[in-house]
Amino acid sequence: MGGNELSEVIELETESEMESDLEKTEFCVIDLETTGLNPKKDEILAIALIPMTGMRIHAGKHYYTLIKPKKFRYKSIEFHGICPSDVSPAPAFEEVGKEVLELIEGKVLIGFATLFDIEFLKRSFKEKMKKKFSPERYADIAEIEAWLLRKKGIAITYRLDFDTIMKTYGISETTRHDALSDAYITARIFQKQISRLIDYNATIFDLVRIGRRLFYF
Amino acid sequence: MSFPPSHYLSKIKPFSFLSGKEIELLLDDMEVSFYKAGKTIFKKGKKINRLYFVREGKIGLISDKDLIEVVFEDELFGIEASLNGLPTEYTAKALEDSVCFELKADRVKNLISRNERFGEFFRKILSRKFYSLLKLYDENRVDDLYADSVINLARKSPVVIASHKSIRDAVRLMNLHKVGSVVVVDDGMRPLGIITHSDIVRFVNENISFDLAVKEVMSSPVEAVDSEASLMDAYLKFVSKAINHLPVVEDGRVVGLISSKDLISKIESHSSLLPLSKKVMRCKDIEELEGIFSEIKISIINMIESGFDYSSISTVVTSLVDMILKKIAEFRGIERKEISKNFVFTPIADFGRREPSFPIKLRFFVLVKDDLQPLLNEFYEDVRRVGIELEVNLCYGGEVDSFLRSCVNTSNALDFLDSRYLLGDGALYVRFREAVNSYLSNDLAILSLRKLLSELELSEYGNSVESLTSFVSDCAKSLSILLGDKTSRPTPERIKLLSGVIIPKNLAEDLREAYLALKKIELKIKLTGKDKFDDLVVKKSSGVIREMGQWVETNFLK
Numbered sequence: 102m103g104g105n106e107l108s109e110v111i112e113l114e115t116e117s118e119m120e121s122d123l124e125k126t127e128f129c130v131i132d133l134e135t136t137g138l139n140p141k142k143d144e145i146l147a148i149a150l151i152p153m154t155g156m157r158i159h160a161g162k163h164y165y166t167l168i169k170p171k172k173f174r175y176k177s178i179e180f181h182g183i184c185p186s187d188v189s190p191a192p193a194f195e196e197v198g199k200e201v202l203e204l205i206e207g208k209v210l211i212g213f214a215t216l217f218d219i220e221f222l223k224r225s226f227k228e229k230m231k232k233k234f235s236p237e238r239y240a241d242i243a244e245i246e247a248w249l250l251r252k253k254g255i256a257i258t259y260r261l262d263f264d265t266i267m268k269t270y271g272i273s274e275t276t277r278h279d280a281l282s283d284a285y286i287t288a289r290i291f292q293k294q295i296s297r298l299i300d301y302n303a304t305i306f307d308l309v310r311i312g313r314r315l316f317y318f
Numbered sequence: 319m320s321f322p323p324s325h326y327l328s329k330i331k332p333f334s335f336l337s338g339k340e341i342e343l344l345l346d347d348m349e350v351s352f353y354k355a356g357k358t359i360f361k362k363g364k365k366i367n368r369l370y371f372v373r374e375g376k377i378g379l380i381s382d383k384d385l386i387e388v389v390f391e392d393e394l395f396g397i398e399a400s401l402n403g404l405p406t407e408y409t410a411k412a413l414e415d416s417v418c419f420e421l422k423a424d425r426v427k428n429l430i431s432r433n434e435r436f437g438e439f440f441r442k443i444l445s446r447k448f449y450s451l452l453k454l455y456d457e458n459r460v461d462d463l464y465a466d467s468v469i470n471l472a473r474k475s476p477v478v479i480a481s482h483k484s485i486r487d488a489v490r491l492m493n494l495h496k497v498g499s500v501v502v503v504d505d506g507m508r509p510l511g512i513i514t515h516s517d518i519v520r521f522v523n524e525n526i527s528f529d530l531a532v533k534e535v536m537s538s539p540v541e542a543v544d545s546e547a548s549l550m551d552a553y554l555k556f557v558s559k560a561i562n563h564l565p566v567v568e569d570g571r572v573v574g575l576i577s578s579k580d581l582i583s584k585i586e587s588h589s590s591l592l593p594l595s596k597k598v599m600r601c602k603d604i605e606e607l608e609g610i611f612s613e614i615k616i617s618i619i620n621m622i623e624s625g626f627d628y629s630s631i632s633t634v635v636t637s638l639v640d641m642i643l644k645k646i647a648e649f650r651g652i653e654r655k656e657i658s659k660n661f662v663f664t665p666i667a668d669f670g671r672r673e674p675s676f677p678i679k680l681r682f683f684v685l686v687k688d689d690l691q692p693l694l695n696e697f698y699e700d701v702r703r704v705g706i707e708l709e710v711n712l713c714y715g716g717e718v719d720s721f722l723r724s725c726v727n728t729s730n731a732l733d734f735l736d737s738r739y740l741l742g743d744g745a746l747y748v749r750f751r752e753a754v755n756s757y758l759s760n761d762l763a764i765l766s767l768r769k770l771l772s773e774l775e776l777s778e779y780g781n782s783v784e785s786l787t788s789f790v791s792d793c794a795k796s797l798s799i800l801l802g803d804k805t806s807r808p809t810p811e812r813i814k815l816l817s818g819v820i821i822p823k824n825l826a827e828d829l830r831e832a833y834l835a836l837k838k839i840e841l842k843i844k845l846t847g848k849d850k851f852d853d854l855v856v857k858k859s860s861g862v863i864r865e866m867g868q869w870v871e872t873n874f875l876k
Contacts, residue, residue, distance in 0.1 A: 156351060156352040156353075157349050157350070157351045157352075158349060158350035158351070159349055160321075160323055160345060160348045160349060160350045160419075161345055161346045161347040161348045161349070163321065271374070274322045274326075281321055282321070282322050285321065285322045285323070286322070288350070289350070289417070292350070292351075292352040292417070293352060293415070295352075296352060296354050296415065
C-alpha cells in the first residue's frame with residue numbers, strides 16, 4: 102500500500118458513518134447434511150447453525166448436532182462421510198427440533214441453497230413434530246453473489262457454486278464438507294457480502310428480496 | 319467435529335500450545351468480525367475486553383494521527399489493554415478489509431493460569447521479557463542443557479601434582495589414572511599450571527629432559543573455571559582459548575577437572591565449534607583458513623538453530639575471528655617484533671565491542687609509525703580472501719589527535735569508543751586510547767544523541783531491525799560517555815551499568831531484553847531467515863525502543 106493511500110485510511114473519519122440496518126440485523130447461518138437430495142424421501146443427518154449480528158459471527162455460539170434418521174441411505178455416505186455408527190447414538194429430530202427452532206426464530210436464515218435446507222426443515226417439523234415451519238426471511242449467498250455481479254455489469258445465467266464464491270472472497274479453509282465447516286465458510290462469505298451490500302445502500306428488505314430463490318436445483 | 323477457527327488457531331503460536339479441549343474453551347466465546355478498510359475497531363483510551371487476532375487483512379494502531387504499528391495476518395493486538403484492564407494506548411483501524419478473531423480476555427486469562435507455556439507467552443509479553451520470549455520458542459532449548467553447573471559434569475578427584483615434581487612423575491600419574499592432563503598445584507591446592515598429553519609429545523619432540531621439574535615447563539597461568547559456572551561458560555572457554563582441559567576451582571582450590579570430551583559427550587550435536595578453534599590453531603595456509611571460515615558460518619547457523627543466545631554466539635565468533643586474524647598475521651610475518659613495534663591493529667565499532675554482525679565486516683583502526691603499507695596491504699588481501707570484509711581507518715603515528723578531530727563531523731564519531739588491542743605494539747595502542755578518551759567529550763555525546771533521534775523516525779513502522787539495534791548501542795555509548803565511562807563494552811553490559819544510574823531501571827531492563835532479542839533476530843535474518851514469531855518480537859521490541867527515544871528526548875535534549 103502506498104504512503105498516500107495509507108494516510109488517507111488513517112485520516113478517514115468513521116464517526117459520521119451512517120450505520121446500515123444490515124449491521125444490526127440478527128442472522129443465522131444454516132447448513133444441513135441429508136441422506137439424499139429429495140426432501141420428500143430423504144432425512145436430515147446433521148444440522149449446523151451459526152448466529153451472526155451484522156458482520157459479527159458469534160463463532161462461540163455455534164450449534165451442531167448429528168441426527169439419527171429413520172432410514173439410512175448408504176449411497177449418500179460419499180457426499181457427507183457420515184456413517185450409520187456415527188448417528189446411531191445421536192438424538193432423533195424430535196429431540197432437537199425445539200432447540201433448533203429457538204435458535205432460528207426471529208432471525209434471517211442465511212445459507213448456500215437455503216431453500217433446499219428450509220424444505221427439509223419444513224418436512225421434518227411437519228412429519229415428525231406436527232409443527233408448521235415457514236420462515237419468512239432468508240437469503241442464499243449464491244443469489245446475493247449473482248446480484249452483486251449484476252451490479253458490476255456481469256450477467257449471471259448459471260448457478261454459482263460454493264467453491265467459486267469462496268475463491269472470490271479469498272477464503273481458503275482446509276476443512277470442508279461437514280455441515281459446521283461449511284456453515285462457518287458461508288458465514289465468512291456472507292460477512293463480506295454484507296459489507297458490499299452496504300456500499301450499495303442495500304437494506305434488510307433488499308437483502309431478503311435479492312437473496313430469495315424460487316428453485317433449489 | 320473440527321470447527322475451522324479452532325483448526326486454524328491450533329497451528330499458530332501461542333495457541334498451538336493449547337490442547338484441543340483448551341482451544342474449545344477459548345472459542346466458546348469467540349466472535350469473528352469483518353472490518354471494512356478505514357473502520358475503527360476501537361479508539362484510544364477505551365477499555366476493551368477482547369484480544370484481537372488478525373485472520374485476514376491489516377490493522378493499523380494509531381496514536382495522535384501517527385501510525386505506530388501495523389498488525390498483519392496471524393498476529394495479535396490489544397493484548398496489554400485487554401489482559402490488564404487498562405485503557406488502550408492506541409486507536410485500532412482496519413487498513414484493508416480485515417477479519418479478526420476476537421477472544422474474550424477472561425477466557426485467555428483462565429488459560430494463562432492453567433497452561434504453562436501458553437501462560438509463559440503472555441506473561442513474557444506483558445512483562446516485556448522479549449529475549450526470554452524468543453528463547454521460549456527455540457525448540458531445542460539448548461540453553462537448558464548448558465545451564466547445568468560445571469561441577470555436575472566435572473571429574474571430582476582431579477589428578478594433581480606438586481610443582482617441584484618431575485615431568486617423569488607427571489607421565490606416571492597420567493598413565494596410572496588414565497587421564498590426559500595433570501594440574502600443577504601449590505600446597506593449598508591452588509592451580510599453578512597444567513600439563514597435558516600434547517605437552518608431553520612436544521617435550522619428546524624438543525628433547526626436553528623428563529627430569530625437569532613440572533613448574534619449568536607447565537602451561538601457566540592456567541585457565542580455570544568456577545565450580546558454580548555453567549557448562550556454557552566452560553564451553554566458551556574451550557572454544558575461545560582452543561584448549562581441552564579446565565581445572566574446576568572452588569574458593570581458589572582445585573576441586574575437579576572438566577575436559578572438552580566430557581562436554582562433547584553431554585551435548586554432542588551442538589558442539590561443532592569446539593574442533594574448529596583447534597583447526598584454526600593448527601592450520602598451515604590461507605586455503606585451509608578459507609575452508610575453516612566457511613565451516614564456522616555453518617556452525618553459527620547450527621548454534622542459532624539450537625537456540626544459543628546472542629551473547630554466546632558473539633563471544634565465540636569474536637574469538638574465532640581473532641584467532642584467524644592472528645593466524646594470517648603469522649603467515650604474513652607481521653607479528654614479528656621488528657615489524658609489530660611499528661603499528662597497532664585495533665578493531666573498532668561493533669567488532670571492537672565483541673558484537674560482530676553478518677556477513678562479518680570488520681572495521682579497524684590502524685596506527686602506523688613507519689611506512690608498512692605494502693606489508694599491511696598483503697595482510698588485508700589475505701583477510702578478505704578468507705571471507706572477512708574489511709574497512710580500514712589508517713592513521714600515521716604523530717597525527718592521532720588531528721585524525722580523531724577530523725572524525726567529529728563524520729557519521730560515526732563515536733565508533734572509536736569501542737576498540738581493543740589485537741595485533742602490534744601495546745604502547746601505540748595506549749597512545750591511541752588516550753587520544754580517544756580526551757576527544758570523546760560530553761558535547762560530542764549530546765551531539766550524537768541528537769543525531770540518533772533525528773534518524774530514528776519515531777512514528778514510522780519501517781525501521782529495520784539493524785537500525786533499531788544500532789540505535790540502542792549508539793544510545794548506550796553516548797549515555798556511557800555522559801556518565802564518564804569511556805571503556806569499551808558490549809551493549810548489554812553498558813545498559814546494565816546505566817540502569818538505575820542514568821536510565822530508569824524498568825526501561826533499562828526492557829531495553830536490554832529488546833536489544834538481545836533483536837540482535838538474535840538480526841543474525842537469523844542474515845543466516846537462516848526469520849519467522850512470524852520473530853516479527854511479533856520485533857514489533858514489541860521496537861515499542862520499547864520508541865519509548866527509549868522519547869525518554870532520551872525529554873531528559874537530554876530539551
